[in-house]
Amino acid sequence: MTETHGPTGRIPDGLDEYYGQSITWEECGPYATSEMAQRTLNDPEAQCARIDVPLDYSEPGGETISIGVSRIPASNQEERIGSLVFNPGGPGAAGMGQAVHTANRLSGTELTERFDVVGFDPRGVGASEPQVECLTDEERDERRAEDHEFDGSPEAVREAEERARKFAEKCVERTEYGEDMLANIGTRDVVRDMDVLRSVLGDEKLTYLGYSYGTRIGYSYAETFGDNVRALLLDGALDPEQELVDSLIAQGEGFGQAFEEFAQWCTGREDCPLGDDPDEATEEYQDLVQPLVENGVELEDGRELSFGDATTATVQALYSQELWEPLKSGLTQLQRQRGEQLMMLADMYNERQSDGSYTTTQDAFEAIRCVDDPRVTDREKIAAAQEEYAEAAPFLDSGQPTPAARGICAFWPVPNTSEPRLPDVEGVPPALVISTTQDPSTPYEAGVQLAEAMNGRLLTFEGTQHTVFGQGNECVDSAGITYLVHGELPEEGATCGAQ
Template structure:
């Protein structure tokens, strides 16, 4: 799950260990796929019109990438409200790279990069590039899709203009006094009202993961597959587990990497990322303090305080960055969090912290911009708007201030690297003021008849901690692949050859890795901010 700006405080490549044994999925007698919901015939019988992707590009980078003729795009029509399939419709954007070996084609492989709010259309060329010309690309049409409300799907969640997003980034929201809390909560209410006014309550009520799974059930059949092949990263694992619950008999293969644990209770779900990010920061600090000139001092236990000593002055005095902009405290912390998503960014982060000591915010601001999906022209994707809108119809409501205060206190204790020094807050959350009810509730996955699927979990994952993957695998009776990796998601990304091989064999042959398989660490190269799986 992508970490929101306030989430931590306020809620918020190798050797295979063990034998590589061909283990087929549990072979319960192959039941027929679930019967179609009445009223969906016209959606299931639609013919897709694949064509050039020019009109699907949101940014200059997308326009350049999508011009490659190996990609084609289309819209899938689905009901806006599945309870009223004869009513309004929505259009799901999809981008495809056809199987490189049509004669060996198995089917289509759908993928989602996470978020919620991440664009699968923009992500697909990136993951296709990482997959390269291997078996997965040879034998599957690779399809990235923008879930309902996201990216270039229609209608789009568009609650804020660029100026309003810039203003939100500039607003520190660090005042924990009653007046500060009231101001923050009023901002939440104003955002909710803007969404209601600009997007519409009927759309807000129908953009949850429950309905994304229903869209996938239509999508895989319309492209000609009896059963779904799917790779989901981060929040994309939630889409996968939701699909498995609703349509267990419609799954052929499913790789869930960077697992969201849907069984966590309301408090646990708000603290799990704090634990994961503090662990990731400590791992970064361990690598840093052993080097001359590390701005975090000489020992890991003191690194959290050193970070805050370095960054807290930005609360009152931002430092210059490129293009006449400045680096604020919030953007600096967002930049730190962004780099913790991937070990390949640690060098860039360390350089950025050194820059701050020199009065330069360039690297950290670039990292923050990458997190917020800010384009060079200053515009944004709709990720920042889709993230809370989807979360608020997927989750429970926090309405007890004493619980909010306890969560805030525990978060500060669990993740001191993120402690701005202003104390805990009893502010309620954005979803506490949401104008439509949730369509999902926390609870363990129950998917009788589901074939054995593959859950991949990295030991140093900051955003979706390893333990969450263990839990999801247990709930789904899935095969767990453990990867020694300090990053958020890993499979099919060229970061760990063992994990890539395990995912490939499963997707192509339905051959699962042996029980209790661990992929050993593969050293990550230094890197720059770039699109990656997991949101």
Template sequence: MTTRSRARVPLVLAVVVVVGAGLLAACSSSHVARLGPDAVGSSTTSSVSATRPSPTSGPLARFYTQRIAWGSCAEMAPDGDYPPDRSDCGRVTVPIDYNRPDGATASLAVFRLRAAKQSTGVLVTNPGGPGVSGVDYMAGTAAQFAREPVGDSLDVVGFDPRGVGRSTPAVRCRTDAQRDEVRAKDWVDTSPAGIAATEQRNAAVGQECLAAMGRDFLAHLGTSDVVDDIDVLRGALGQQQVNYLGYSYGTLIGARYAERHPTRVRAMINDGAVDPSTDPVDDIVAQNTGFQRAFDDFAADCVTQRGCALGTDPARATERYVTLVRSLIGRPASTRDPRGLSYGDAITATGQALYAPSLWKYLRDGLAELTDGRGDTMLRLADLYEGRDRSGRYDTTADAFTAIRCVDGPAITDRATLDRLDTELRRTAPFRDDGRGSGRGAADECAFWPVPPTSQPHRISAPGLATTVVVSTTDDPATPYAAGVSLARQLNARLVTFRGTQHTASFEGDQCLDGPLTRYLLDLTPPAEGLTC
């Protein structure tokens, strides 16, 4: 379920839905869009986009030289917990198509926490996704940054990427009723007719987005354009260089910004890394393996707690779990909300809770409720992931997530590959197996997407890049530890290891980790070689 992001905000990392298996495969990258079957595995393909200059004259100059009209964040972030006397919000204008700078534009929402003392620069943050709001992230974490040494010396900035959150236009393709309808149905039929129905639904998503957003906008939603937006943001902030802190999918943005604009990076931390060179099939399998490992860790803890619905034997926890949730197929659990809890929502809720041990309690309580036929806690967890509030209104995260990842790399379209993947996912993540496997897999939305990809998987090359840092967690359920190792090698970065079962770790209170990262951001002293926390 890539996450789409970190545990502090609704998690939406990078989901590749193989509905025939009833799985949400967490990812954080975006290696899915429309190419032919031979594109799968093209992990050495060179970058599609060349380096663009930072112009002081010419048609792009008006974007780089704009100045942000800062004002109150009361309207843009009304529910945040941030110091209002140090927080400003504003907007940056970017061209939708950088090759047509005199054409249509987009407006990016920006949140700034001003340095408590003399500002020495800017730290640009991205919480992940794709599709997660950087404004919401900053509104929720600005108070923490304000207490940190980083917030003394650096302006900390978050932004909503094009198509996301409060940026305009924002991607919204499906109605709230359509979202509820899809979630209520059990997509577990792997007969030929069932696969056809699933693919018909997935194909409809692209057509709905095309009708709602237009072809030109959909074609320019990808990471390739976002990295240039960050460079425009740098110019609008009046900076020669930026410091960058990216989590999850945000590490893909960071890596590709470093590749395209290496000399404009002063310092960069990528935490919960996406490997830009990975094969999309291998990526999905690795992430599912990570979620099963996280489930096993949750189960080992749960069975020590009184009343655990998974029993007392961790070796049988997966068996007991699937028996419990498969009973929902065709028979949703009752909830105070009239929707009930579907099988798919139970799987989504479980994945949401596996992002961080702080959420395990809610999963434990939710599973205990299920033994009594009730699904309220699980439904709330699923709604958190899906971006649905208590009034029934969905945010834009899921639609933006799909639209962005579908232009960020090759789709999996080869029928034999889809069939093998379905079988492999059931093997590597048995807690997500609906028990209806037939050796057939369904193609997801990106296989039918109406615009081509703007990026390809490839190894990052960034000559002239300063020393950067990659943080990788040993049992990260969404972004495997090995992906961080690979990204550190590609960027020639300092690798920091965090031991734990969670998605991302930096600036969450662990001083073994936060202390060296803070020193790095402030005075460019890299963490010690081999640092493990």
């Protein structure tokens, strides 16, 4: 089914062909690039397509790349408002399947009755072509299994930095268009793609739902295309002014608080592997996982659970209370020198598939992060940030000296295309920002600051999880749907609690 709606709205010079292109919807099966996408896109209502965008917007007549798009059509087409464009975060997360999943969770509400729910895989991600590719599946497994003991020596720093340098080099070698693709992979270009999508869908104004890093896409779009904004719902906000090292420390504080909440919950149960005293839970946890630095736990499939895998599993579980029970079970297994449950959680985080392959999400994460912010090369600044991070989230302490090695972004082959600052959104309709009090990944205060910067309204959710809209909380969902459909913001100081 081919549709032609554009060009619609304000069109940047030289881009009429892209803004006016037709879009051909078809079955979604061929678009699935992961097992999760196969499950979510296997929906009889889902439709998928690709649109073309310039590789480099400064050269619209040059190479083109494609963006994968999905939609669940509004159930009430007669009263359809338009499209609700969706991004789940990351950076580097695929949005096509997640949009279908979110539409199903909100099925029967006024939102899915009156909006087509539209997801897209950002450039370089998922079904969009080409993908960012850095490590092979085998290299990814090796990288996870090797907990490089770090003694703080100059030689150890050199080895760590050489691994980071090689990672960046492999991204250039293995990604189609090499440095040209990596130079145009960031948020600056994603929001331009999203405006092309808006026009192709036939919407004069954009209605947008963004989670976590998706909030950065939202506020960046508002600054770049403010005249084209209808409504922005931003859940789990990033602080637009925060530099990379400061965001790392803030995230450490968030995960530290979330671990304390988990420990309080776990130690209140008779079979908690962390004992019965929440004040001693961190020490008990370290006693379990720090030995993995030197000796991993062998699994039935031949892999070894490393310290990095165990802590990654814990971080994955702290994103949602639904995973606290699996984390408790995994730590209980570890007491018996078994690691299958923790490895399952770590595989979930790393998007390792049942056949041993990986999605390219982690590669895209590094590529986008490295081009979105100024690189950090000061080793003393890096070491200080790592120390503050460990102090804020002591459960992640490996017991080794703090690494002062420069990371992947220090060796990135192209300059950054964005930088931290408050967006200029004068005249843009007020956004609704949802922030969770004990969010482990994007701290509550970042949402407070973003709501103010966007001249918008803050909705506080009292709970411990990362993002909340569309996940079954009636208070949050009602407020968000009312805003997106009718443009009505909740009252000042509005707060929702866990059910």
